[in-house]
Amino acid sequence: MPTRLEETRRVRLTNVVSECRDVTSLHFEDPWAAKGRPGQYLMVWIPGLDEVPMSLSTIGEGGASSITVRTVGEATEALSRLKPGDSVGVRGPLGNGYTIECERPLLVGGGSGVASLAPLARDMLSKGVEPTFVLGARSTDQLIFMERLGKLLGPRLLVSTDDGSRGYSGYASDYAAKLMDRERFDHVYTCGPELMMARVFQDAEGRGLPVQAGMERYIKCAVGLCGACGVGPYRVCVDGPVFDSRMLRDIRGELGVSKMDLSGRAVRVDH
């Protein structure tokens, strides 16, 4: 076993759970992951294929932690095909997680971005903070963590689908804006598609609410060295992945607008 969490180690999967059609959670036992904070990520190595950043979706519950993978490419597809007993390499948890500095938080999760907010909701409850959680997806069949979050939050779990097949009909960000007007929140946490987070930030900012947003970029070194995951003056890998309002203001021109591709050219953010 390595002596530092930044070093790669092998973990064996104890459980693999299909959350919906193209989203899978991989559970494993790892002492470092169990000490992680919501919002932090692991670099997950699929030997011979790739190494990808993955938020912790469960943190040391009964000793086990998990990541939750949406199939978007070769690496995530390989991950989602793994079986209990298979192994992956991991380093981390890395980066800065969410901080809980609030009494009445609103959590807005879209798609697989819900993954990093689920352990946050649990942490909040254990600290006596009661979150309201907007769980958004394109359609009912893409909603994840319904049961888990429902048990945790009861009526404070609010569902929204873009196609209106369940709960609020429309974008999670629109629903969140309505809730911001209706209830007195003191902090907004969001993770999901960047266009959604940009809207949530804008709406919260307009109402004077502080925001923490879980950013996603292609991460290479994961230790703040190469700059490949740069957004404005920040490195998502170590300055993030959770960005607070001050950081989000600094990257206003890029948030939901553009990002660097693998060669360092700016390309459009399209979701």
Added chain:
Amino acid sequence: MSKLSLAVDVAGLRMRNPVMNAAGVLGMSPPILKRVYDSGAGAVVTKSVGPAPRTGHGNPTLVQLSCGALNAMGLPNPGADYYADEIRKLKRMGVPTVASFFGGSVQEFAEVARKLTGAGADALELNASCPNVAEELGMLASDACNVEKVTAAVKDETDLPVFVKLSPNVTDIKAVARAAEQGGADAITAANTLLGIAIDVGFRRPVLTNVTGGLSGPAAKPVALRCVWEVSQAVEVPVIGCGGVATWEDAVEYLLAGASAVQVGTAVTAHGFKVFGDIAEGLERYMAENGFTRVEEVVGLAHEAGRDQKSKADKCSIRV
């Protein structure tokens, strides 16, 4: 007595202090390089820029080791035409900028040098030594003759100071440094990373996608320091030290070995952006406490003692 100043002029590149980031470190985008400068660096060095966009190698591209880091990024860069605009942005923000660059042929090196010069860079650093694209592009720095040829071709295209960054993975770095000087190099950067490998015992396979990578950080320091020691005796032009600089003591060691400036890379992992300013401040304290007023006074100071020691050692160890 004159006032203490950290300002240096390295082959025509004027800097407020002799601390830079190393090429490939934090150099993908102007706002992050600006942050390097605002954190106290004297100048910044860009990512190595080539003639066309490259995505670089797939992950894993970096392995953390107890003694440093091993990386094989594979020279990802957006290409000279695109990066020329990034350099213009840096210059508009008032950041002294060294443009690191590479090519796959003499013509490409010259072409990229011309574009980056046109963009307004303050100096160029010719990357003759990336260990991670050797099979693809050829490891230029292992062939003294090629280094001279490429350096000369680049010098024909630019009036800017040209630093030639050499590899430690050669039998005689002095010979390569002399060839670069012969070709017109205005300074030598020593050194790039050491070729290494990491193998995972659980999966029983190399970790890096590229299989081998460049070793940097604490483990590389004694080797790179020795490169500076040797190169600074072999050439007349200034030497820039690079390899495992993490503290002001490391920087002073490099200066004493003959470096006129230093570049910081892997230490950013442990110390963050403040490492640049911390090193500059520590150097200033060292100079004040030891009665130095200019950085140049420290450069190469260990050599005289080194020569004495070496001749004594040689005499004593011939026979018993």
